[in-house]
Amino acid sequence: MEIDLPDVVAEVKQQFARYEKALVTNDVAVLDELFRADSRTLRYGVGENLYGYDAIMAFRAARSPAGLMRRTEKTVITAYGRDTAVASTLFYRDTAPGKVGRQMQTWVRFPQGWKIVAAHVSVIDEPKDQKT
Template sequence: MTPGLNLPGPVAELTAACDAYEAALMANDLAAMDALFWDSPLTLRYGAGENLYGIDEIRDFRKARPGGSPQRQVTRREIVTYGEAMGTCNLEFRREGSTSTGRQSQTWLKTPEGWKVVAAHVSLIGEAS
């Protein structure tokens, strides 16, 4: 195993942060989602139909999205930490009423305020046959 890879403490912390993000996303809890993203103009989120640069664009997008994110079921999740302060959370999901598979990738950084998403990407694969 690579030294520093998937240390138990960071994995547990990042898993809790990822769980909190998923709960906030499904509840459309904008304050909780904002608190889990790095408050920086360098934060980015590429969505299924938008490219957002900086926390202000991300916040504006969330505020303008009526009803929040469509409900979804996570079908697979992989969390990897690299040392004490960097990690990734990649997951696959299915939106309710859809046969499309969605993918979400997040890069997380541990800051003095806790784990924060510094980059995210969401995409959808076409309808299953």
């Protein structure tokens, strides 16, 4: 298996950037588009465990658009072959000083394009010895 084919990494970086823009601007239509419409798609959030595309869509539709701005750092995208990739990033919000968010997404290429099939988001106290 080839790891980190440049064209595949570039494609996933582009989709990850679309996701990030949609997240901070609360573009729910794009967020919904980027998750795989499947009952097996899941998203573990900071305060919720969402099983299935419908649950993820309902969460997004009900979420407040306030306070979504953030900055990301140390984003790593690793592609495994031509059709699977993992995107990992740290994120920071000015409204949560001393905290660091961690986000991981598994992306799979389908005939409809790249889709997130699993995501995990958590927030921890920023480790003192790992400040960026």
